[in-house]
Amino acid sequence: MIGFERRRDFNDFMNTSLIGIQGELDNRQVERLRRIKQAWNFYEGYHWEDMPEQDTPELTVNYCRAFVDKFVSFELGKAFSISTHKNMEGKKITSDGRTIFEYLEDVWEDNSQYLFVTEMGQMKSITGEAWIQVRYFDTTEIDDPFNEYPEGRIKLLLMPTSVVFPEYDPHQKGVLTKVTIMYTYEKMVKTGLLGRTRKEQTLFKQIWTKDECVTYDGKSEPIVVPNRYGTIPFIQIKNLPIAGRNEGRGDLEDIIPLNTEYNMKESNVSEIIDYHAAPVTIVYGAKIGNLEKGANKMWGGLSKDAKVENLELKSDLGASTTYINTLKLSMCEVGGIPETVLGGAQAISNTSGVALQYINMPLIEKTRIKVSCTEDGLERLNKLILLISMFEGLITKPADVATRDFFWNEVNIPDTLPKDTLLELQQIQQEMKMGLESRKNAMTRLGKENIETLIEEIDEDMKKHPHIYGINPMMGANQNPPDPQLNSGMTNGQTPIEQVRTEITGSNGGGE
Secondary structure (H helix, E strand, O other), X not given: OOOOOOOOOHHHOOOOOOOOOHHHOOHHHHHHHHHXXXXXXXXXXXXXXXXXXXXXXXXXXXXXXXXXXXXXXHHHOOOOEEEEOHHHOOOOOOOOOOOHHHHHHHHHHHOOHHHHHHHHHHHHHHHOEEEEEEEEEOOOOOOOOOOOOOOOEEEEEEEOHHHEEEEEOOOOXXXXXXXXXXXXXXXXXXXXXXXOEEEEEEEEEEEEOOOEEEXXXXXXXXXEEEOOOOOOOEEEEEOOOOOOOOOOOOOOOOOHHHHHHHHHHHHHHHHHHHHHHOOOEEEEOOOOOOOOOOOOOOOOOOOOOOEEEEOOOOOXXXXXXXXXXXXXXXXXXXXXXXXHHHOOXXXXXXXXXXXXXXXXXXXHXXXXXXXXXXXXXXHHHHHHHHHHHHHOOOOOOOOOOOHHHHHOEEEEOOOOOOOOHHHHHHHHHHHHXXXXXXXXXXXXXXXXXXXXXXXXXXXXXXXXXXXHHOOOHHHOOOOOOOOOOOOOOOOOOOOHHHHHXXXXXXXXXXXX
């Protein structure tokens, strides 16, 4: 990336500047904003915001963006699936007869699930945490030309981390006591009696507690609204946890210094190559005032002691290249991404799934921790969706269901590594034959949703259409049919070597 001459200004990102809010923040919050601003700068390619002008590099190789995009794709490339409690299967919670699973599925579909989780993944990967507000909009606050939401709708608002200032219970880690949303924006204000207006930087501040919500908009009187939900309607999803801290850790904190050094050294090498491509001419023992510059020019009349030569590259750039490659390797090792994942050549046509996992082990191990944080946060987010929906009259809890079962949900983020589906099915089938696996867990491993209802549908369909499932209706209800055998490219029960021998000789033993 070359030619990023413009520096970011206030309009590029909310709270990039502390103008208008600096007096509202303590030193810890100011430092938090500085760290968030720096992380966003490096993701977007502005790697020299804090450098003096004379040290500005000429070349920017943005590994920070490549790292973040790879982490987001690897963790959330297939979004996630939701499971609800078995006691809620078939229970209707809406006026139009939807179950709790169908309702949650519709809420996520209304909020563009795949796009939402991608932006959420970027936010927490860059800043260390993502903050999501669950908000109800009634029919007067939404544009609904097709009348899809006659009772209003639930919206999930992904807040920029730089505008969220949480406060926690000093005695209980992770327990929110107050959340402040604060930023400045341009507001049109009147300047005189003639009705003229001008733009003015206005501070917007909204303070949430369990009891109330207080909103300040510029110099107007604050608006106080009771919080009837009894909880602060914000969910924090950490990127990576840090023991003893309420904040999360981003993926770029350890990469930024290395990427800065990489750009500086690449710029130095680029400058050396430029000198070599268009060298400086040095004249010894002569005046250059009468020498004509340009290509295909001939100089004469110089003294016998005069000497003219071009500035040459006499040193070897091998050491510089080695150091630059070492910096790249260090970024990959510290960041947890193998070099081959960033585009290096890799022959995988005959690489087994186990070997592929070993190759990507650093990425898998780091993603496993990120996934545990994300799944926990999304489960808490689903609970908050149900709570607010119930308060706003969008859903009703069945009387014969326990509150714990009503709010229980499980989020599963599928593995994004490529797998041989037939081999996976063969393994599941063998485990079920040996009594080591259940249908429910098998469907969970395969990424199925709404599993209890799906099992009931399969059982019902199996009774109506037994021939589709390989069942002979004449065998009787108490007889088990032989299990169908799955084949993933080789004869059942044979190893690849035995299969090749069979194909060549016509038998297993190499006979006739």
